[in-house]
Structures are given as structure tokens and as C-alpha cells.
Ligand SMILES: NC(=O)C1=CN([C@@H]2O[C@H](COP(=O)(O)OP(=O)(O)OC[C@H]3O[C@@H](n4cnc5c(N)ncnc54)[C@H](O)[C@@H]3O)[C@@H](O)[C@H]2O)C=CC1
């Protein structure tokens with residue numbers, strides 16, 4: 298038996314965003330039903346390098362298919378300036394749950410973008426107003442690109458406002474998307490008052506202080522202790538939907554006000570999986586949230602498993618990537 302090596306180019310070419318969004322929705326559903334095994338993300342802090350390593354194993358059973366993988370990933374916000382490398386890079390081992398054979402080694406950097414965009418899209422599908430058509434992006438780095446691509450599969454986006462402290466990042470983003478959308482650079486205030494806003498920065502002091510009256514916010518940037526992008530006044534007035542209780546209270550957008558006692562259990566509306574499985578109403582459903590909604594995403598290992606499943610199945614169908622003998626299988 299051989300292992301399939303799927304590079305960044307292979308994953309990009311053979312993984313359809315809309316299919317990843319659907320698979321990630323299935324992952325949130327499986328999580329709510331208790332059909333996953335997923336220890337909380339573990340961190341190795343590297344204060345000496347202003348970064349960290351994270352390990353993320355999981356198994357999920359979606360009914361018609363099941364899958365298992367582990368991602369070894371990092372967050373080093375100074376990487377671009379110091380090494381011309383991305384902030385986030387990853388490697389994924391995707392294994393056959395029946396016998397543990399490593400079916401694939403995948404570029405986890407691309408999978409991370411795809412599945413992070415997909416999580417925001419799933420939340421947007423259930424929480425944004427049906428007619429939402431404008432998207433604000435606070436932070437124009439790597440994740441911003443996949444946010445637009447994924448969210449555009451669940452809402453008819455025409456206007457995009459992007460903001461960043463780095464004007465070059467904004468210009469690069471506009472260049473890539475200007476033929477497909479009415480996209481422009483703007484202030485944080487302009488981005489944050491769009492129908493949908495995704496926040497994608499590593500800041501520890503809130504930079505979003507005001508959003509529109511019915512804005513749906515995907516709070517993606519805070520994924521480690523101390524990170525905090527959105528003012529407490531916005532969070533306090535919003536219906537907060539989390540991806541996972543343990544991860545969000547430890548390292549999500551709510552972690553700082555939570556640790557300081559300004560938010561507690563009463564402030565959490567639901568876990569996203571409960572909305573996906575119709576246990577709790579989404580926007581527009583009886584009893585569902587109105588006004589501002591905030592999805593607090595820390596990133597779950599099952600998102601990577603689901604996205605890797607799509608990438609592997611699509612690549613295998615056309616024999617993409619490189620097959621090689623990795624592990625000894627002689628008995
Ligand atoms: N929730 C999740 O599943 C995931 C979360 N992340 C987090 O998302 C964030 C973004 O990740 P990447 O796009 O890969 O990083 P990146 O480094 O490529 O982009 C971050 C962008 O934020 C901008 N920025 C920094 N401070 C800012 C400020 N005060 N105002 C406006 N813009 C500012 C930077 O100039 C940069 O363009 C990071 O915090 C990362 O840890 C990343 C992957 C998954």
C-alpha cells in the first residue's frame with residue numbers, strides 16, 4: 298500500500314470549496330451528535346519566537362463516511378517579516394480509520410485556509426440575514442481570501458470592504474478579486490458595518506467597536522489565550538455562537554472577557570453544531586436570534602478531518618498527487 302502526497306498545488310486544484318463547506322457542516326453536526334473524538338487543541342508556546350505549535354487530532358463519523366487525521370500546525374505572526382513565510386503552516390496525516398494506514402500526507406496550510414473559510418460559511422449560512430450581500434474583512438492576510446471564497450458559496454455577495462494596517466495587503470487582495478466583486482479598501486468601521494464581517498487579525502486589544510444593527514460577525518482571528526478583536530460592548534449585546542466550549546473559553550474571541558468575568562454561560566446562545574442539527578434555531582427560524590450575531594471560531598480538528606476527506610477523495614478520483622512508500626507494512 299502507498300501513501301498519497303498532496304502538495305499545496307494538489308489540494309488547491311482538486312478540492313472544491315463548496316464541498317468543503319458541506320463536509321465541515323457535517324463535521325459540526327457529527328460533533329453535536331457526539332459522533333466525534335477530538336481532544337482539545339494542545340499548544341506548545343514559543344515566546345522566544347513569538348509563536349506556537351499546535352497539535353490537532355480527531356476522528357469523525359458522519360454516517361455515510363468516517364475519517365481520521367492529525368494536523369501539526371503553528372501560528373507565528375512575525376513569519377512574513379522575518380522569514381517570508383506564512384503566519385500559519387501545517388502538515389496533515391490522514392489515516393484510514395479501519396486499519397490506521399496513512400492514506401495521505403497533505404499540505405495543512407491550504408487545508409487550514411479552506412476549512413477556516415468553510416467554518417465561517419457554515420455559521421454565515423445559519424446566522425446571517427438571508428439577503429446579506431456585503432462582506433467586510435478586517436485583516437487582509439492569508440485567511441481573508443478563503444473567507445470570501447467560502448462565504449460566497451452561501452450568500453450572494455456583491456460588495457466587499459477590506460481593511461488592514463498594511464495597505465499592501467489590501468491592494469493585493471483587491472487585485473485578486475476586483476474582476477469578480479465590487480471590492481474596495483476601507484476603514485474598520487466601514488468593514489464592520491457590512492451585512493457580514495469576518496475578523497482575521499492576531500490583535501490582543503479590540504479593534505472592532507461598532508457593527509451594523511443586524512451584522513453577522515465571524516470572529517476568526519482569536520484562537521489563542523489573550524487574543525481579542527471585538528469590543529466587549531459588541532459581544533455583550535450579541536447572540537454568541539461558539540464552535541466549542543472548552544476551546545472558546547480558553548482561547549477564542551470570548552476568552553479575555555470570560556477570564557475577567559464580563560461574560561459567562563448566560564451570554565452563550567449556542568454551539569454551532571446545535572444549530573446545524575436543528576436543536577437550536579438559527580436566524581430566521583422561530584425563536585432564532587435577531588440583531589447582531591457573533592460566531593466565535595477557534596478552529597476544530599474535525600474541520601481539518603472533513604476538509605482532508607474532501608481533498609483526498611477528489612484527488613484519488615483523478616489519481617492526483619504522488620504515491621510513495623512511507624511506512625513499512627511487512628508483517
Ligand atoms: N479560527 C481559526 O480556525 C483560525 C484562526 N486563525 C487566526 O486568524 C488570524 C489571521 O491569520 P492569517 O490570515 O493566516 O494571518 P496573516 O498574518 O496572513 O494575516 C493577518 C493580517 O492582519 C493584519 N493586522 C494585524 N493587526 C491589525 C490591525 N490592528 N488592524 C488591521 N489589520 C491588522 C496584518 O497586517 C495581516 O495582514 C490569526 O490570528 C490566526 O491565528 C488562523 C487559522 C485558523
Ligand SMILES: CC(=O)C(=O)O
Pocket residue numbers: 351370371372385409520595596597
Ligand atoms: C492554527 C489553528 O489554530 C488551527 O488551524 O485551528
